[in-house]
Amino acid sequence: MSTLNWPESIARKAIVDFKAYSARGGATDALHLDANESPWTPPPVTGADAYNRYPEQQPEGLRTRLAALYGTAPDTLMIGRGADEAIEVLLRTFCEAGEDKVLVCPPTFGYYANCASIQGAGIVEAPLDADYSYNEERIRTAMTEAGAALKIVFLCSPNNPTGNVIDPKIVTSLCADFPQTLIVIDEAYEEFSDQPSFTNDMGIYPNLIVLRTLSKAYSLAGVRGGVAIADPRIIALMLKVLPPYPIARPVETAILNALSPAAMPVHKARLALWKSERERMATALAQSAFVKTVFPSQANFLLLDVNNREELLRELAKSNVKIRHYPIGLRISIGAPEENNIALAAFGITPPSGKQMRIGEAHRKTKETDISVRVNLDDASTIAIRTGNGFYDHMLEALAKHGGFGLVLSCDGDTHIDAHHTIEDCALALGTALKEALGNKAGIGRFGFTMAMDETQARVAIDLSGRAAMTFKGIFPTDHAGEFPAEMCPHFFESLSQTLGAAIQIEVEGENTHHMIEACFKGLARALRPAFKREGDEIPSTKGVI
Numbered sequence: 001m002s003t004l005n006w007p008e009s010i011a012r013k014a015i016v017d018f019k020a021y022s023a024r025g026g027a028t029d030a031l032h033l034d035a036n037e038s039p040w041t042p043p044p045v046t047g048a049d050a051y052n053r054y055p056e057q058q059p060e061g062l063r064t065r066l067a068a069l070y071g072t073a074p075d076t077l078m079i080g081r082g083a084d085e086a087i088e089v090l091l092r093t094f095c096e097a098g099e100d101k102v103l104v105c106p107p108t109f110g111y112y113a114n115c116a117s118i119q120g121a122g123i124v125e126a127p128l129d130a131d132y133s134y135n136e137e138r139i140r141t142a143m144t145e146a147g148a149a150l151k152i153v154f155l156c157s158p159n160n161p162t163g164n165v166i167d168p169k170i171v172t173s174l175c176a177d178f179p180q181t182l183i184v185i186d187e188a189y190e191e192f193s194d195q196p197s198f199t200n201d202m203g204i205y206p207n208l209i210v211l212r213t214l215s216k217a218y219s220l221a222g223v224r225g226g227v228a229i230a231d232p233r234i235i236a237l238m239l240k241v242l243p244p245y246p247i248a249r250p251v252e253t254a255i256l257n258a259l260s261p262a263a264m265p266v267h268k269a270r271l272a273l274w275k276s277e278r279e280r281m282a283t284a285l286a287q288s289a290f291v292k293t294v295f296p297s298q299a300n301f302l303l304l305d306v307n308n309r310e311e312l313l314r315e316l317a318k319s320n321v322k323i324r325h326y327p328i329g330l331r332i333s334i335g336a337p338e339e340n341n342i343a344l345a346a347f348g349i350t351p352p353s354g355k356q357m358r359i360g361e362a363h364r365k366t367k368e369t370d371i372s373v374r375v376n377l378d379d380a381s382t383i384a385i386r387t388g389n390g391f392y393d394h395m396l397e398a399l400a401k402h403g404g405f406g407l408v409l410s411c412d413g414d415t416h417i418d419a420h421h422t423i424e425d426c427a428l429a430l431g432t433a434l435k436e437a438l439g440n441k442a443g444i445g446r447f448g449f450t451m452a453m454d455e456t457q458a459r460v461a462i463d464l465s466g467r468a469a470m471t472f473k474g475i476f477p478t479d480h481a482g483e484f485p486a487e488m489c490p491h492f493f494e495s496l497s498q499t500l501g502a503a504i505q506i507e508v509e510g511e512n513t514h515h516m517i518e519a520c521f522k523g524l525a526r527a528l529r530p531a532f533k534r535e536g537d538e539i540p541s542t543k544g545v546i
């Protein structure tokens with residue numbers, strides 16, 4: 001009987017006994033002559049990036065950000081090169097070669113068994129039921145039979161490749177009844193599911209470990225970032241095994257940029273589209289002669305049981321569409337709408353005749369502002385704006401609402417200085433996103449609008465010509481409306497016209513600055529509304545392009 005406390009009692013003896021390799025990481029203001037680094041940054045990198053210095057073992061800023069993202073405490077996180085590395089480190093921390101075992105529930109993610117084999121751990125299987133649900137009795141029986149040698153149970157929810165989630169009661173009762181054993185829930189696809197994360201149960205069950213990844217929902221597969229979330233005692237053991245400096249400095253920067261508060265509403269909008277595309281694909285694929293069954297999925301893929309597999313694979317190859325093959329069926333990832341339509345065609349499903357939604361995004365980060373914008377010219381249902389300037393929020397909201405387009409815009413700007421950079425940079429980013437959404441401008445118009453508002457009249461003419469030009473006639477009676485400087489009103493339209501590639505002409509008369517600015521925004525919105533509207537495919541220019 002081991003005299004050690006849990007979880008040391010179940011860890012490999014060699015890991016418990018050894019002192020973690022320790023070396024300084026991170027750049028402080030000390031004179032660092034302690035790590036044989038270069039005193040010079042590599043060209044062309046500037047000093048602030050400190051590429052010449054080793055990174056911290058667990059970069060503090062990143063740990064804090066990821067803890068906030070996952071609603072947990074920093075000391076419950078081990079950040080690694082993807083969730084894959086967390087799986088590997090778990091095996092190497094807890095499974096003695098030739099003695100210990102892990103349990104998996106196939107069909108499931110293959111890397112658990114892979115890592116177990118490399119580490120020399122035994123693999124116990126408790127297969128899923130025929131409908132791919134987890135079979136609690138089978139898991140319990142296998143766990144009991146394996147006894148103390150069973151160190152880790154890998155459960156994947158939503159499961160890859162079947163897409164279903166586990167009943168939370170199975171997880172919590174296994175945690176309670178097998179307190180010595182590590183119950184690992186791999187939540188690589190949690191963001192796509194309706195089930196709450198098991199991180200909510202972590203305080204209750206010290207043997208519960210949650211894996212999360214930035215590769216799927218946050219679009220960072222190429223960057224490599226994922227975490228194990230666990231009791232700090234488990235994390236401390238795992239950090240002894242994690243190789244030195246797993247998070248390269250540019251990786252930390254890339255992750256922090258992608259997860260900046262300004263970017264989060266865009267991730268949310270993308271997830272909503274992703275889920276609606278999953279439902280659209282499930283319905284459409286069920287109509288394909290190749291498809292016997294579409295399994296319900298809470299992930300960003302669908303598992304298909306198919307007929308004429310070889311012929312289907314030939315069709316997919318002809319269209320250069322790659323999907324994943326398994327003995328139990330084919331797994332297709334949910335892509336962007338236009339990508340999904342290409343895949344549908346290979347399945348013999350004519351894509352819907354309706355046009356693609358015109359969506360544009362722009363992300364802009366400087367020392368002065370951090371901005372993410374997403375516009376949808378064909379779905380006005382989502383308008384969510386946060387610039388830190390109440391009046392400006394109100395104006396942008398009016399622009400989207402009266403322009404008839406969806407707008408998600410977040411900005412963290414240096415408003416403690418003044419509103420200038422925020423207003424200007426948001427306008428530039430908005431113009432860029434709108435221009436991207438317009439695409440080849442097939443079917444759009446070129447318009448103008450006269451806007452009456454109490455004593456004020458604004459006349460706005462626009463031409464989405466591809467060429468920037470702005471004229472503004474109007475004199476404001478006061479220099480501010482709320483926290484919005486009146487001089488920034490023409491400047492907004494100037495900046496927008498630059499990146500949108502539009503001629504914008506505005507004349508405004510009135511006696512109230514608030515009304516005058518608002519009339520300009522609404523007038524532009526009303527002019528844009530028909531200009532954004534698609535009727536037919538004709539490009540409204542004698543040149544054939546604009």
Ligand SMILES: *Cc1c(COP(=O)(O)O)cnc(C)c1O
Pocket residue numbers: 081082083084085109156159160186188212213214215221225226
């Ligand atoms: C993709 C995937 C992972 C790996 O994620 P990374 O963070 O990219 O290593 C882990 N588990 C499952 C179930 C996955 O599908």
